[in-house]
Amino acid sequence: MLMVEALDALALGALGLLVGSFLNVVIHRLPKMMALRWAAECAELQGHSSEAPPTAEAPPRFNLMTPRSRCPHCGHQIRWFENIPVLSYIALRGRCASCEARISPRYPMIELLNAALFAWCGWRWGLGWTALAWSGFAAAVLALACIDWDTTLLPDDITLPLLWAGLCAAALGLSGTTLTDALWGSVAGYLSLWMVYWAFKLATGKEGMGYGDFKLFAALGTWFGWQALIPVILMASLIGAAIGIALKVFSQLREGGYVPFGPFLALAGLTAMIFGPSSILATIGL
Template sequence: MTELSMTQLLIFSGILGLVIGSFLSMLTWRLPRIMMLEEEAQFKEISVGGSKCPQCDTNLPWYRLIPLFSWLASKGKCHNCKTKISPRYPLIETATATLTIACMWQFGLTADGIAATLFSWILIAIFVIDYEHQLILDNLSLPLLWLGLLFNSQNLFATPVDAIWGAAIGYLLLWIVFHAFKLTTGKEGMGYGDFKLLAALGAWFGFIALPQIILIAAVTSILLGVIGMVLKTRDRDTPMAFGPFLALGGWATLFLGPNIF
């Protein structure tokens, strides 16, 4: 692996990214549903069952599970009932492959590159689940936080002290915003999962990156909300998940550094 040329490394990274993206597309569909189940039989069916068409319940053969290419070959339809297959699957696979290639391109096959790739994979899962369910699971955000602290014990993206303070201040900042908003309006403006996600991002990039991450998240969420209202695709009172925008701030910091502004 260490003797691969850059072109070979990027091709390998793209293939690996598609495979991991296929896993993430399955994980992000099953995990929230598993968390909501109470019956053991349903739990086993969703958690360990093979991939099926959600419409006709037909098991998918292996050649229908090749990341991205199977969806393209079937023209986005089930081979049995011809029901349209959600584009979420190829989108997640393509995004994962793109981010994996970007991590290897920028950092190479180094400790930084491996850490950045793991960071991106977990963040994709958080992004998708929060976007679809407005839910940030501890199963994902807490491992992301601990990985940030562990990697930065070796000074990869921040010093150990900056990482620890980043985690603590990241959580506290949104905790204060949450309670101030609730005190003044009587409403809850965000969930505790957002606190933990910002804490995780602080653990990865240090407290110095937190203002930048929050600014990027706030600006992009406001812009998207305004565009949605202008195009009449969303109502002003419709809740909007904040986690995906924090994730955008995290990726911007990963690739452009903590001092963009």
């Protein structure tokens, strides 16, 4: 039995490496795609056509597939054997094959972390739809955490599919949450942070969080049910406070002292997936 669990974990872990490589593309490109979309919408609202004139050269396509990945320093196009998860980074010694510019170690770290999350799902649930569902949850939450940390954005392109996927997983019996609990989890998750947002804004005149946080918390509610919302928000707050204090001590706070809350919600969601929401309350003595 132990051998079967190990093989299941190994198989999903290998898949997690490949998905992790794609997550690096999503984390890097999706915010840029959003910025281009917003620019086009602003131009249209100002009365300018977002389409190029017939005689003008069409702008290059930019999405998750096009153009192919290149070195940001020298423009070297990444060849397939330079894009093998983790192994290529080791073989290249963390440097571009052309200009030898340093490649951020975050790329293999995300690949390894996603592989570990997928492997855990394989170990916990075995090869099957349940493990695949929770693996998808983990990948989406990991991507959201990184994007929000980099840009303070939580894209609807990920949060809303994550919410709907949670409802579908509950309806199909894949998440361990009833559809009723998932539905009320999404409602309570969204409204609870929405009310906190407006209470803080009315009291201070400032925005303490973004609407993406409401949607992410609602998505977590669909996956874990309304009963898990309190332990998840408590864990997120504890993680956020610890990291915020550490950043302040080491003078690493970004301009304005703002720290996005989404990454801490994401970490709390992953903690709940691995240990269970009830164990979070037990850990903090509640």
